[in-house]
Amino acid sequence: MDTLPYISADQLRIGLYVYVDLPWLKHPFTSKRFRVSSEKQISELRALGEPRFRYDPERSDAGVPPEARTGETPTSAPAREPSGKISGKHVLNKHQQRFEQVDQAFLESTALLRDLNCRLLADSRETLQEIDTFVEQMTQSFLEHPEVTLHLIGEERRDEDIYSHHLNVAVLCMILARELGLPPDQTRLLGQGALLHDIGLTSRPDHRHKIRPEDYSPQERDLYTRHCEQLLRLGKGLDLPEEILSIIFQHHEMVDGSGYPLGIKGEQMTPLARIVSLVDYYERLCNSADPTQSMTPHGALSLMFGKKRAQFDAVVLKQLIRCLGVYPPGTIVKLSNNATAMVLSANPARPLRPWVMVYDERIPKDEALLLDLEQEHGVHIVGALRPVMLPSAVAAYLSPRKRVIYFFDNDAQAGNKGNA
Numbered sequence: 001m002d003t004l005p006y007i008s009a010d011q012l013r014i015g016l017y018v019y020v021d022l023p024w025l026k027h028p029f030t031s032k033r034f035r036v037s038s039e040k041q042i043s044e045l046r047a048l049g050e051p052r053f054r055y056d057p058e059r060s061d062a063g064v065p066p067e068a069r070t071g072e073t074p075t076s077a078p079a080r081e082p083s084g085k086i087s088g089k090h091v092l093n094k095h096q097q098r099f100e101q102v103d104q105a106f107l108e109s110t111a112l113l114r115d116l117n118c119r120l121l122a123d124s125r126e127t128l129q130e131i132d133t134f135v136e137q138m139t140q141s142f143l144e145h146p147e148v149t150l151h152l153i154g155e156e157r158r159d160e161d162i163y164s165h166h167l168n169v170a171v172l173c174m175i176l177a178r179e180l181g182l183p184p185d186q187t188r189l190l191g192q193g194a195l196l197h198d199i200g201l202t203s204r205p206d207h208r209h210k211i212r213p214e215d216y217s218p219q220e221r222d223l224y225t226r227h228c229e230q231l232l233r234l235g236k237g238l239d240l241p242e243e244i245l246s247i248i249f250q251h252h253e254m255v256d257g258s259g260y261p262l263g264i265k266g267e268q269m270t271p272l273a274r275i276v277s278l279v280d281y282y283e284r285l286c287n288s289a290d291p292t293q294s295m296t297p298h299g300a301l302s303l304m305f306g307k308k309r310a311q312f313d314a315v316v317l318k319q320l321i322r323c324l325g326v327y328p329p330g331t332i333v334k335l336s337n338n339a340t341a342m343v344l345s346a347n348p349a350r351p352l353r354p355w356v357m358v359y360d361e362r363i364p365k366d367e368a369l370l371l372d373l374e375q376e377h378g379v380h381i382v383g384a385l386r387p388v389m390l391p392s393a394v395a396a397y398l399s400p401r402k403r404v405i406y407f408f409d410n411d412a413q414a415g416n417k418g419n420a
Contacts (some may be wrong), residue, residue, distance in 0.1 A: 009045065110163040120238070135195065296384060
């Protein structure tokens with residue numbers, strides 16, 4: 001990799017596979033290496049102030065050196081068909097490229113969290129400083145880039161399970177912090193608390209799939225009560241701020257008093273703990289330790305809003321639904337024309353009108369039809385489907401994810417809604 005050639009910033013062109021040799025989140029991209037796909041990315045690369053960038057000729061379009069592409073005009077947007085339809089293959093390829101970039105950033109982040117967790121007790125001062133830096137970079141990304149959006153990524157992670165949970169909770173909390181208008185200092189404390197809410201754990205308890213407190217046996221409830229107390233003692237031993245300690249101790253409490261370990265209510269919980277408690281609950285519904293108990297994102301939100309609303313801070317719950325959309329990315333839906341589709345990206349302004357990829361056995365998967373339901377007025381979503389209900393051919397075509405893992409993308413809405 002060190003032998004890769006360099007190009008100057010003014011030689012950047014669409015199609016080049018470049019490397020950004022800067023710390024993660026010190027730049028607006030979701031990965032340190034990616035194929036340049038827009039003039040906006042070129043502008044952002046040049047704005048970093050770096051005089052040159054490494055690039056991989058073999059992974060660039062046709063391996064063409066940059067100087068041979070100087071006269072090339074920017075790639076135009078794919079031609080739309082009437083009623084919000086768009087040429088599937090071009091857009092799907094771009095969606096896949098973005099997915100790969102976000103997925104790589106997620107892998108790097110979970111690896112970092114694993115390393116920090118392993119070093120936490122041995123070198124707490126330096127490790128906590130690194131966690132603070134990690135969260136500060138995330139805070140800057142979410143507060144300074146209003147176009148940041150969520151992506152649904154990832155398959156079964158096995159040994160990364162607990163770190164995926166931590167990162168999921170942290171990412172969703174940071175999105176909520178922005179939408180709720182929290183000041184930067186509170187946002188940083190929220191991010192740190194979200195990453196540390198299960199501090200010291202390296203795996204999930206076997207009975208974690210029991211989400212509802214009423215499902216616990218007395219022995220299990222006692223175990224979880226002691227679990228929270230142990231985490232609190234550990235946090236105090238690390239001299240964590242009171243706001244973070246409250247998150248660690250209260251992240252299983254509920255606004256209606258049905259949680260644990262103390263069964264406190266409403267204002268007895270700190271504002272930041274109420275946010276983490278809600279997000280932690282949602283994340284565990286989607287990613288149960290027992291996969292057969294996991295719910296779809298739509299199903300989880302429907303349960304929380306329809307039957308469990310009293311357990312959560314109403315303002316935070318509504319913001320979570322607004323951020324994820326009524327049909328979050330990855331949800332399998334039935335359309336009014338009887339077609340089956342998968343939601344690719346949410347539309348916060350029109351939560352019932354996301355972008356979807358439609359199953360059609362007559363069309364190759366890599367040319368799948370994409371619909372912007374905001375523009376497709378004659379078609380709407382009539383309901384969500386569980387992936388296990390899909391025929392094998394439909395499941396293979398739409399490829400619903402085994403796990404729900406959220407990560408963010410600073411470039412997802414850069415004037416390219418069609419890139420989904």
